[in-house]
Amino acid sequence: MTSSAAVEATQLVKTYTGRSGVVEAVRGVDLRVAAGEVFGFLGPNGAGKSTTVKMLTTLMSITSGSARVAGVDVAAEPDRARTCIGVALQEAGLDPRQTGRELLILQARLFGRSATAAAERAKELLALVDLEDSADRQIKGYSGGMKRRLDLASALVHEPQVLFLDEPTTGLDPASRLTVWEEVRRINERGTTIFLTTQYLEEADQLCDRLAIIDGGVIVREGTPAELKTELKQRRGLLADPTLDEVFLDATGRTRERNAGDVQEVSP
Amino acid sequence: MSAFGQATLLGARAVREALRTPESLIPTLLIPLFFLVVNVGQAGKIFPAESTGFLEGQSYAAFQLPSSILLAASFGSAALYLVEDIEGGYFDKLRAAPISRSALVVGRLVAEALKSFLITTVIILLALPFGITIASGPLGFVLLLLLTALWAVTYAGFMQLIALKSRSAAATNSGGLAFFPLLFLTPNFVPRELLTRPMEIAASCNPVTYVMEALRSLILEDFDWATIGIGAGVLGVLVVIMVVLNVRSVNHYD
Numbered sequence: 001m002t003s004s005a006a007v008e009a010t011q012l013v014k015t016y017t018g019r020s021g022v023v024e025a026v027r028g029v030d031l032r033v034a035a036g037e038v039f040g041f042l043g044p045n046g047a048g049k050s051t052t053v054k055m056l057t058t059l060m061s062i063t064s065g066s067a068r069v070a071g072v073d074v075a076a077e078p079d080r081a082r083t084c085i086g087v088a089l090q091e092a093g094l095d096p097r098q099t100g101r102e103l104l105i106l107q108a109r110l111f112g113r114s115a116t117a118a119a120e121r122a123k124e125l126l127a128l129v130d131l132e133d134s135a136d137r138q139i140k141g142y143s144g145g146m147k148r149r150l151d152l153a154s155a156l157v158h159e160p161q162v163l164f165l166d167e168p169t170t171g172l173d174p175a176s177r178l179t180v181w182e183e184v185r186r187i188n189e190r191g192t193t194i195f196l197t198t199q200y201l202e203e204a205d206q207l208c209d210r211l212a213i214i215d216g217g218v219i220v221r222e223g224t225p226a227e228l229k230t231e232l233k234q235r236r237g238l239l240a241d242p243t244l245d246e247v248f249l250d251a252t253g254r255t256r257e258r259n260a261g262d263v264q265e266v267s268p
Numbered sequence: 269m270s271a272f273g274q275a276t277l278l279g280a281r282a283v284r285e286a287l288r289t290p291e292s293l294i295p296t297l298l299i300p301l302f303f304l305v306v307n308v309g310q311a312g313k314i315f316p317a318e319s320t321g322f323l324e325g326q327s328y329a330a331f332q333l334p335s336s337i338l339l340a341a342s343f344g345s346a347a348l349y350l351v352e353d354i355e356g357g358y359f360d361k362l363r364a365a366p367i368s369r370s371a372l373v374v375g376r377l378v379a380e381a382l383k384s385f386l387i388t389t390v391i392i393l394l395a396l397p398f399g400i401t402i403a404s405g406p407l408g409f410v411l412l413l414l415l416t417a418l419w420a421v422t423y424a425g426f427m428q429l430i431a432l433k434s435r436s437a438a439a440t441n442s443g444g445l446a447f448f449p450l451l452f453l454t455p456n457f458v459p460r461e462l463l464t465r466p467m468e469i470a471a472s473c474n475p476v477t478y479v480m481e482a483l484r485s486l487i488l489e490d491f492d493w494a495t496i497g498i499g500a501g502v503l504g505v506l507v508v509i510m511v512v513l514n515v516r517s518v519n520h521y522d
Contacts, residue, residue: 016522059360060522082366091357097288098281109277110365112269138288154361 006162006193007033007056011065014051014217025051027217028065033210035161038184038194040208042201044252048217049197050090053166056195057087070161083111086160086192090167092151096140100131100150103139104157111158118157125153129183145176152183162193169203181207201244213251221251271368278362278375279382285349286383296343296387300336301394307332311457322459324488330400333392334483335456337412338476340391341384341420342447346376347427351437363521373428373514377421384420385413400487408486411496415486418503419479423447425510432517450476478502 014026026048033039043049054060056067058078067074070084087093095103101122108118126135129149134142139150148168155163165184169177177200184207188194198204204211205225213221221228228247232238236250269277286293312328323331353359362372392402392409402409430443453470454477460468471477482499485492 057364059363079366082364085364087361087364089357089360093357093359093361095281095285095353095358096356097285102281102284106277106281107361107365109269110274110362110367112366151361 005032005068005071006035006037007031007039007067007069007195009052009056009065009067012052012055012062012067013064014048014055014060015063024217026055029214029217029219031212031219033162033193033195035193036188036191037209038188038196038207040204040211041195041197041214042199042204042211042248043197043214044254045199047214047252049214050166052214053089053164053195053197057085057164058082059087083158084161086155086158086163088148088151088155088163088165088168090170092144092147094139094147094151094154097138099136099138100126100142101135103150104154107154108157113157121157125156128156128186129153130179143176145172145179148172148176148180149183152180152187156187156192160192162195163187165194165196167197167199169198169200177203201248205244213248215252221247269367271371271374274367274371275374275378278371279378282346282349282376282379283382286345286379289345292345293383293387296340296345297390299343300340300391303339304329304332304336304395307335307457315458322462322488324403326401326403326488327399329395329398330487331484332456333395333400333487334480335451335454336395337388337391337416337483338419338480339447339451340387341416342423343444344380344383344420344424344427346380346424347431347440347443348437350376350428350431351435351440354431354435355437369518370511370515373425373432373518374511376428377424377511377514380420380424381417384417388413388416402487403489404486404491408491412483412486415479415482415496415499415503418500418507422503422506422510425507425514428514429510429517432514432521450474453477454480456480475502475506 009029009031012026012029013024015022015024017023029048029052041049041052051060055062056069056074058074058081062075069081072081072084074081098106104122104125105118108121109115113121126132129152131146131150131153134146139147142150152168168184169180172180181203184194184196196207208225210224211222211228212219223231225244229242229244232242232247232250308329315323315328315331317323317325317327350359353362402412404411427440427443431440434440453474455463455471460471460477460481463471478499479502482496485495
């Protein structure tokens with residue numbers, strides 16, 4: 001791999017045995033994310049997004065293929081890989097009985113900081129995500145947006161080279177979503193590579209330098225949002241510029257209908 | 269940071285968690301005390317202190333006390349909090365940190381041992397006004413706390429195994445009920461030699477019997493090192509088995 005790749009996956013496969021037999025969740029994913037990029041990983045529910053993220057972040061074993069993050073083989077050297085990776089998964093992974101400050105201090109200490117350095121880092125991060133006023137309240141009293149911001153902060157305690165965000169704005173109100181977008185941009189400006197999964201195409205369009213669409217465990221499109229739109233426009237001979245929604249629906253073979261003002265996805 | 273340091277940090281977090289949910293400790297105290305009162309109320313008159321040799325001059329409550337202590341030590345909440353961490357995603361957050369996999373499970377077990385020290389002390393203090401004394405003295409009292417803490421670690425380890433395998437609060441909760449058949453297949457009401465032959469065989473196959481007899485000997489007699497040694501040995505083996513199985517389970521957690 002080249003030295004500038006922050007994430008590189010080659011023929012990544014995950015199979016497991018479920019109640020209905022062997023499930024192929026990810027079927028040979030190849031990915032390359034350059035350092036400093038915001039990379040979007042899109043796909044319908046059950047497409048293999050979260051499974052791929054879990055393999056890349058050492059949380060799930062790899063059936064076959066290989067993955068390197070920040071140049072480290074995640075299967076061969078998981079602990080070394082963990083020092084380079086920050087993870088905020090779909091569920092804001094927080095302990096409701098700790099305060100925001102306690103959670104960040106514990107996380108920083110687990111990443112090897114001394115008690116003093118951990119307290120200092122917690123203070124910086126609480127300021128970064130604008131949670132200083134709530135720092136000493138138990139997390140169970142936080143709103144959804146506050147929890148998500150704290151989760152982001154906890155993924156940053158060790159200043160990771162690559163930050164994985166799995167659907168970071170799912171379930172948030174529009175204002176909280178915008179706040180998270182701002183945080184993501186700010187973190188990326190500091191040099192952190194962002195690997196982001198999302199179901200919100202507008203989010204991908206706003207935040208991502210490049211993106212890949214996964215469907216049925218395989219990558220079906222990859223490129224910058226502009227490239228993907230241009231490709232669809234040319235291939236279909238469209239007069240107007242397509243939206244990313246249309247790129248997504250084209251890539252995943254789904255169509256949509258408007259029904260009483262609601263957008264519904266309908267499988268072909 | 270060493271695995272020991274990491275386990276200590278996670279153990280401290282688990283203790284803080286317990287201190288912030290004192291309501292979860294109330295049933296742990298009240299139910300064993302309820303069993304003590306009811307069992308003594310039902311069978312106390314059958315075994316008067318003056319004429320019952322196996323009581324060593326103490327009341328029947330002293331004979332029953334180990335059952336209540338072991339019951340309290342089996343009410344550990346470590347596994348339920350672990351399931352909560354798993355369901356809420358915090359367990360994955362911890363797994364994504366470069367820490368020893370052993371520390372992830374051992375931290376909670378250490379906290380369970382500390383909680384057991386506290387709860388056992390409170391139960392014994394509450395039992396003292398009812399004429400119970402610790403015949404083996406202060407050193408025996410400390411040994412009693414240590415052995416009970418080892419049982420708390422064993423049973424919490426068993427429950428954590430269910431939590432790691434099932435990832436379900438309901439399944440983990442049900443696992444807690446497994447202690448009741450174990451408790452009733454012990455010399456709970458009378459010494460082992462007074463049990464019927466089938467019950468004696470069942471009790472002899474039950475590791476809880478040896479733990480109970482060790483605790484009972486510390487309460488009723490001066491140091492009976494043979495009984496204490498067997499109880500400690502059984503606990504040592506059980507703790508090692510549970511820690512090994514927990515570490516293995518977390519290492520293969522996917």
